[in-house]
Amino acid sequence: MSNPGETAAIVVAGGVGLRAAADIPKQYQLIGNDSVLALAVRAFLDHPCVDAIQVVIGAEQERLYADVMPPHRKLRPPVAGGETRQASVAGGLDALAESSPARVLIHDAARPFVSASLIDRVIEALGGNNAVVPVLPVASTLKRIADGRVAETVPRDGLAAAETPQGFAFAAIRDAHAKAAAAGESFTDDAAVAEWVGIPVVAVAGDPANVKLTTAEDIAAAGRRLAGEDALRFGDVRVGIGYDVHALGTGHEVMLGGIAIPHSRGLVGHSDADVVLHAITDAILGALGEGDIGTHFPPSDPQWKGAPSAVFLADAAARVRARGGRIAHIDVALAAEGPKIAPHREAMRASIAAICDIDIGRVGIKATTNEGLGYIGRGEGMAAQAVATIRLPYIR
Ligand code: MG
Numbered sequence: 577m578s579n580p581g582e583t584a585a586i587v588v589a590g591g592v593g594l595r596a597a598a599d600i601p602k603q604y605q606l607i608g609n610d611s612v613l614a615l616a617v618r619a620f621l622d623h624p625c626v627d628a629i630q631v632v633i634g635a636e637q638e639r640l641y642a643d644v645m646p647p648h649r650k651l652r653p654p655v656a657g658g659e660t661r662q663a664s665v666a667g668g669l670d671a672l673a674e675s676s677p678a679r680v681l682i683h684d685a686a687r688p689f690v691s692a693s694l695i696d697r698v699i700e701a702l703g704g705n706n707a708v709v710p711v712l713p714v715a716s717t718l719k720r721i722a723d724g725r726v727a728e729t730v731p732r733d734g735l736a737a738a739e740t741p742q743g744f745a746f747a748a749i750r751d752a753h754a755k756a757a758a759a760g761e762s763f764t765d766d767a768a769v770a771e772w773v774g775i776p777v778v779a780v781a782g783d784p785a786n787v788k789l790t791t792a793e794d795i796a797a798a799g800r801r802l803a804g805e806d807a808l809r810f811g812d813v814r815v816g817i818g819y820d821v822h823a824l825g826t827g828h829e830v831m832l833g834g835i836a837i838p839h840s841r842g843l844v845g846h847s848d849a850d851v852v853l854h855a856i857t858d859a860i861l862g863a864l865g866e867g868d869i870g871t872h873f874p875p876s877d878p879q880w881k882g883a884p885s886a887v888f889l890a891d892a893a894a895r896v897r898a899r900g901g902r903i904a905h906i907d908v909a910l911a912a913e914g915p916k917i918a919p920h921r922e923a924m925r926a927s928i929a930a931i932c933d934i935d936i937g938r939v940g941i942k943a944t945t946n947e948g949l950g951y952i953g954r955g956e957g958m959a960a961q962a963v964a965t966i967r968l969p970y971i972r
Pocket of ligand 1: 845
């Protein structure tokens with residue numbers, strides 16, 4: 577295997593996606609929770625032998641890029657590409673030139689399913705070669721068509737379809753691109769640029785799953801594929817409920833959802849008495865079948881006296897992750913005569929989402945008075961109910 581300190585990757589994302597016929601270029605469209613581009617880049621970010629990634633974007637795509645690609649220590653600032661794919665790759669090679677990596681992998685952003693093992697194969701083959709292309713055998717019989725008619729059947733013996741990432745000795749491919757640009761030659765992939773200057777190109781086995789998304793239907797199909805895998809992987813859907821009550825006593829604020837809200841009274845309890853977080857914690861623990869808040873944080877234990885309840889909820893959320901699952905949704909109903917919750921609702925949702933490390937769109941909060949009835953109506957206490965929906969890997 578190559579020295580891991582010397583391999584860079586270029587992800588070519590300069591297309592404007594005309595063939596995908598959508599509002600935004602195809603590389604920025606979502607399949608599942610992630611953009612096509614983010615999935616393609618992540619394969620290289622996660623690969624231990626790739627230590628720098630240069631994305632080449634289209635003109636005026638900086639905002640689109642920033643929206644889908646969080647910063648990462650391996651990720652260099654994007655550079656704007658040229659008129660053609662070939663010019664965009666040349667720009668990416670120029671941007672990497674100062675760090676002069678020994679090897680470069682050049683990958684199309686439209687192939688989001690590139691696997692670590694395919695990247696391994698290409699890097700491995702670069703150990704003794706200056707150019708490597710992953711290829712797939714051509715399964716269909718090939719026809720040359722002219723004017724809507726078959727002009728000939730093309731023998732497919734020895735034919736293969738080229739994929740990316742294609743791997744190269746950095747200096748060799750940069751030189752080849754410069755020569756092709758100077759000569760005005762144009763090619764549809766980088767292996768062809770290498771061939772043109774006489775660099776031997778070695779073929780390694782491609783990956784049939786590493787499909788190139790070209791049309792809107794390709795992107796829709798990729799989304800269905802990920803959704804299907806996701807549904808299988810997290811097919812154990814569970815709903816837990818939680819309920820909690822705390823008395824009101826003297827004080828000037830109440831902790832609700834991890835937020836301190838000014839109030840004429842305070843909540844009484846062993847911890848910070850956050851009824852909302854306690855109800856959510858119990859709902860999650862219930863969905864897991866792992867006891868309740870008192871099991872894990874007994875009130876008899878002095879270390880939890882005055883504890884921020886975020887600790888309890890974060891622990892429950894971590895238990896979901898430890899089981900390989902995820903929290904799909906949390907919903908809370910608070911019953912209290914006051915304070916008014918609406919002005920604090922978004923802050924509470926954001927707080928709960930942050931504690932659980934989930935998107936704010938997965939948290940609902942509502943509150944009601946008790947119409948003056950009972951202990952809640954008399955302002956002696958408040959109650960919260962919560963439901964949590966979690967998804968675990970299905971294990972019988
Ligand atoms: Mg409680």
